[in-house]
Amino acid sequence: xxxxxxxxLTLAVGAQHGAMLDQQLLGVYTNEEQAYFEKDAxxxxxxxxxxxxxxxxxxxxxxxTDAFGKPVAAPxxxxxxxxxxxxxxxxxxxxRYFDRTDAGWTYSALQNRMACRQDYQITGVNADxxxxxxxxxxxxxxxxxxxxxxWAAAKKTKPKADGSPDWLFAQKLKLHxxxxxxxIGGGESGAEPLILRMRAVYWPPPSNNRPSMxxxxxxxxxxxxxxxxSWADIDASRVGLNLRWMQASCTIKGAERSSTVTTDNFRx
Numbered sequence: 001x002x003x004x005x006x007x008x009l010t011l012a013v014g015a016q017h018g019a020m021l022d023q024q025l026l027g028v029y030t031n032e033e034q035a036y037f038e039k040d041a042x043x044x045x046x047x048x049x050x051x052x053x054x055x056x057x058x059x060x061x062x063x064x065t066d067a068f069g070k071p072v073a074a075p076x077x078x079x080x081x082x083x084x085x086x087x088x089x090x091x092x093x094x095x096r097y098f099d100r101t102d103a104g105w106t107y108s109a110l111q112n113r114m115a116c117r118q119d120y121q122i123t124g125v126n127a128d129x130x131x132x133x134x135x136x137x138x139x140x141x142x143x144x145x146x147x148x149x150x151w152a153a154a155k156k157t158k159p160k161a162d163g164s165p166d167w168l169f170a171q172k173l174k175l176h177x178x179x180x181x182x183x184i185g186g187g188e189s190g191a192e193p194l195i196l197r198m199r200a201v202y203w204p205p206p207s208n209n210r211p212s213m214x215x216x217x218x219x220x221x222x223x224x225x226x227x228x229x230s231w232a233d234i235d236a237s238r239v240g241l242n243l244r245w246m247q248a249s250c251t252i253k254g255a256e257r258s259s260t261v262t263t264d265n266f267r268x
Contacts, residue, residue, distance in 0.1 A: 021087050021098070021105060021125065022060060028052045029130050029142035030067075032179030037204055046140040049120075049132070050179075067181040067197070069174070089122060096121070145176035148198050150250035156190035166190065177213065177252055183220070193220050196248055200234060215239040215250055 030050040038045035052063045063075040087098045087105055094116035098105035104126025110116050117135070124131030129143040150173040156166040168184065168191040175182045177200040186193030195218040203209040211234035216226040230241045240249040 021089070022055075024104070024125055024127065025053050025060065025130075026055055028065075028069075028145040028147075028176055028178070028180075030145060030178040030180075031132075031140045031142045032067075032199065033143060033202065034141050036179075036199075046134070046138065049140065049142060051130070051142065067179055068183070069176075069180065094118065096123075098125070143178050143200075145178035145180060146200070147253040148175050148177055148180060148250050149173065149253065150175065150182065150196055150248055152184050152194070152196060152246065152248040154185050154191040154194055154246045157192065158190060175250075181218075186220075194218070194246060195220060195223065196250070197226070198239070198250060198252075201231075202234075210234070213239050213252060215241050215248065217241065217243070217246065217248070 035045040035048045050065045052065050054061045061075045063071050064073045066072050089096050095111050096107055097109045099108045107123040119135045121133045123133045133139045151171045154168045160166045168189050170184045173182045177198045181195050181197045183195050185191035197216040199214045201214050202211045212231040213236050214231045216229040218226055232239045238251050
């Protein structure tokens with residue numbers, strides 16, 4: 001079963017719980033950090049995945065996207081309902097049950113095993129993100145993203161008539177802090193195309209590097225290698241960059257709520 005089929009969701013949520021599972025699922029998630037650091041360590045990284053889960057009426061819409069937030073598969077709809085005894089997540093004909101702890105929801109049992117042979121399975125949900133299990137048994141962590149809004153300016157390739165530099169200005173550029181990207185320039189804009197990328201970086205042990213908000217600039221022809229970058233404290237609300245030929249400033253929404261994300265909440 002494809003990832004698209006996996007997220008044809010029906011959610012049943014235990015009424016005794018203060019937080020609803022369907023509400024906790026809402027947001028944008030990627031495994032940017034795990035994929036990056038696994039590759040950096042010389043190991044085979046998991047496939048890069050981004051999910052956007054939205055509310056629609058009483059149900060949910062789940063969309064797999066690229067790093068620019070553009071859909072790469074048709075959005076799928078789900079139906080949320082209130083359960084009585086325990087929390088469950090129904091994907092197509094497959095129902096999985098989750099134990100609820102103070103840290104979130106952890107997969108515990110399923111029914112209709114044949115229908116549950118899916119490429120990707122949600123096996124953990126909490127305030128920090130999602131845990132997915134691949135069909136081969138390996139797992140990946142998707143962290144919850146915070147929205148980011150930027151403005152940027154890029155010098156045009158041709159000067160003004162008086163010989164002074166001409167600039168392209170772009171405002172209200174939308175991305176997020178889990179590897180989200182946005183492009184400016186290109187086409188008939190007069191400026192070369194550039195990509196802004198934002199990450200909330202938590203270095204894994206044994207590194208002593210402090211967590212940081214990092215703003216990168218990429219060229220489209222080499223999207224995996226940054227032209228330059230700047231960084232700030234993980235709790236910063238803004239990160240800026242000035243390379244003379246381009247400038248950018250990005251505001252992280254909800255920066256005052258940033259916290260260290262670990263995988264401990266998925267144990268069990």
